[in-house]
Amino acid sequence: MPDSTLEAHSPREHFSLNKIGRVVETYTLEAPDFDPRGAYVHTYDICTILNDNMFAPEGEITIERIPREDGHFTLKMLCDRRTIHNPHSYIVEATLDCLDDSLSTPVKWECKSKIALSPEEEPYLSSEQHKSGTFRDGEVIITSSGDQVKRTAIPGDYTGKWCLLDAVQRMPGADLSPLHFALIDEFDEVHQDQTLSFGEAARIEMTGGPRDFHVYKHLGKGVIPTVFWVAQSGRLHFLTTGSEAYILREADGATAEYDGKEVQQFPQGKRL
Amino acid sequence: MRSEKKAQAQGGLNRREFLQTGAVAATGAMTLGGFHFSRPANAQSTPKPNIVIILTDQQNIDTISAYQKHFTHEAHGCRWLSTPNLDRLSKRGVSFLESHSANPVCSPARSTLFTGRMSIETSVTRNNVGIDKDVPNMGQWFEANSDYARVYCGKWHAGGPWNYPLIAGDRKIPGFATLPGGARGTGDIADYQVSGAVGAFVRNYQEKDPFLIVAGLMNPHDICYWTPPLGGKVLVPDWDVFELGDALPPLPPNFDYDFPEPRPNRVTSFNEMNWRNYTYEYYRMVEKVDADVGRILDAVESRDDDTLIIFTSDHGEGAGRHMRVQKWHPYDESVRVPLIVSWPGQVAEDVIDTDHLVSGVDLMSTVCDFAGIPAPPHARGRSLKPLLQGDTPESWRDNVYAEIQHTGRMIRTADYKYVKFYAFSGNADKPFIDEEGNAVQFEPGMGHRYEEHPVRLLFDMKKDPWETNNLFEDTQYADVMEAHEKILREEYEAHLIPGETHTRG
DSSP states (O other): OOOTTOOEEOGGGSTTTGGGHHHHHTOBOOOOOOOTTSOEEEEEEEEEOOSSSOBEEEEEEEEEEEEOTTSEEEEEEEEEEEOSSTTOEEEEEEEEEEESSTTOOEEEEEEEEEEESSTTSOOSTTOOEEEEEEEETTEEEEEETTTEEEEEEOOSOEEETTHHHHHGGGOOGGGOOOEEEEEEETTTEEEEEEEEEEEEEEEEEETTEEEEEEEEEEEETTEEEEEEEEETTSOEEEEEETTEEEEEEEETTEEOBOOOOOBOOOOOSTTO | OHHHHHHHHTTTOOHHHHHTTTOOOEEEEEEETTEEEEEETTOOOSOOOEEEEEEESSOOTTOOGGGTTTOOSTTSGGGSOOOHHHHHHHHTEEEESSEEOSSSSHHHHHHHHTTSSOHHHHTOSSTTOBOOTTSOOHHHHHHHHOOOEEEEEEOOOSBSSOSSOOSSSTTSOTTOEEEOOOOSSOHHHHHHHHHHHHHHHHHHOOOSSOEEEEEEOOTTGGGGGGSTTTTGGGTSOSSOTTOOGGGSOOOOTTSSOOOOOSSOOOOOSOOHHHHHHHHHHHHHHHHHHHHHHHHHHHHHHTOSSOEEEEEEESOOOOTTGGGOOSSOSOSHHHHBOOEEEEOBTTBOOSEEEOSOOEETTHHHHHHHHHHTOOOOTTOOOOOOHHHHTTOOOSOOOSEEEEEETTTEEEEEESSEEEEEEBOBOSOSSSOEEBTTSOEEOOOTTOGGGBOBOSOOEEEETTTOTTOOOOOTTOGGGHHHHHHHHHHIIIIIITTOOOOOOOSOO
16 A cells, blocks of 8 residues: 555545544554454444534444355444434444455345344334345345335345445455445445445545555445545544544554544534 | 414413313323323224324425426436435325425424414424424324324424434423434434334334324435535535536526525525535435435335325425525425325325425324314314315315515415515514514514515516516516415415414523
8 A cells, every 4th residue: 555655634635534634633543453354343433523623423333344264254233323312322233144245245134223222221112123134136135023025126236334344445445446336225225326436545644643545435326425544454444424424443452542522513503 | 462362362272271172181091112192081983094204304396206207407306316215105195296385494394394383373483492382283282182192203393492302301392202313413323213213113013092103304404514604615525526527416597596586695605516516415315315214114014004104394405596505595495395195095196296285284284184183273284185085175275375484475376476575673582673663573464564675576486487587576467466465464464373482492
């Protein structure tokens, strides 16, 4: 990755990072060496960002990758997003069986979701449901609680929204040819006509010195343009998509440090 | 004098009596997930459908891809997005294309949807205040008059300066149990919580009594944060940063225009690329919320009993039309909203109704009719049930009325849209200025005594659907102006009962 010709820029100069400029400028992470095809556990803070002042944590997502010997790997995912009635959260747990390919394509998955005080607590007011998915004969087949089956035809490649957080870490930077695929959104809905492509190599000024990133762009139906920032280590550090940002907080036992002070300059009042 | 008029209109009932109209005492109960629903003694035993209301926020009438035959200009949204789930819902129900918000601003619109009263009557003529204490909301009305279990999940924004209800306390919606979906004010995070929780509830519900559940989805309202007053250019690039090229929608034909208007509020800080990026992302937000609609639809289809689905939005979005963002104004992009009603086997399917003028206040009358209970007193809407079941009523309204924030008034007939604004006093609680220059509250029948803005709007909606030619100064249309003014005064202003007290805010 290192390119000696790259000029370092403040994150505030980059369209995708300017809303989390403070976070990026102060970000440090001393994590172990990373094998994007190996086992790892990443936890991302999920935040709402609306302007270059506002930064509001909303929850977190933990992704664990477990390689297997059959050419597949398992992704385990736990997402905990706050609801308005703290401490109730919306909790999603999933296990996906994925191909070790360029899109981390899920071939089958199980997902359960609920509003609860924690993953171990009972669901609040009948809010729990289970969904499973598989791909067969050109169709994604979603089976929901109560044995309801829904089929959606997919003409070509596909992947899952959260699988991309794994897949981008193995992408070859400028050598990537644009990928075209369908996207399974939150395990149960399909958005067709997606594209993921290499954006640029960027050098960003951060605490401790400039760091190099590969930047990937994801566009498509049902997706606010999404930008992935993969660090030189190979780990996905930041993701921004409209008013959401994901920031790598923990990586294989190491904890990042950054100025994540909550700034609640949430626009209120009549203009909404 | 106002209080006396109001009490007289209500037959002298106080609030408690008002809500218990038709009910003697609550007997019987159901406990669901720890929440206790009581049942009035006289609740009818006739089987009635479950009712699912799916409400998006700030969605334009032309942002459903199935409507391409009806919205044929290249700038119409349906040509730039894909909404497979809303298309599916449209196919299994009736879509009303002449559906209008009763006040195209979040809190006022929502107050009218969930009470069946005009915003001047709910006291919610601006954002962040709560419904008048004497006007029951849908949950309260159903609680007093039916055996429905009632649940609300997602954006409410008709109870004060907050979006999402809590399970208990000040921010619980009276009459509804709360599924706590949603956090702050963005659909990005909240909508999946709402669609997931509502979908689960619908799948899991096994009680004997029917349920009424509202899914308050936030998107595509997230686009508000892309507008100059809020997120500003931080979120909307002024160049083609994502190299979208021809995927960026064009500017609309009414982007620029030259006619006098009472409330000029164009956004002049965006260049063309800002606008086209803005509109591109707006349509992506519609697609996102379409997925959430799909989750709820799937859940309804998993049941083997009867469920009525009503889908609508509170108001629309400027999306560059009349160089506007957001809502707050009387043009069609702000006022006209999607409305689809579905109940396979009981309601017509795959019908696009382009003839009947429909209003947000019709929601309350419609759900009451399907639930077999009377609409609340002074409900201003009409039940859509006859239109949905192919029973053409002898007469249907020939106009709809809407309020625009505090002091704007709109009359829409089959051919014309007429708008005027009273002068705003600056005092939200007493927004009108009377002949003596005093700030006053609205008084029925007194419109002739208020100061008015000298510029009005009149559009020929058949010949000029993009509203580019204001006819109000054209003497050929003087009679048309007068006829619409007469409707406003005689059919609406003479009868509306202004609210007095915000519950919150």
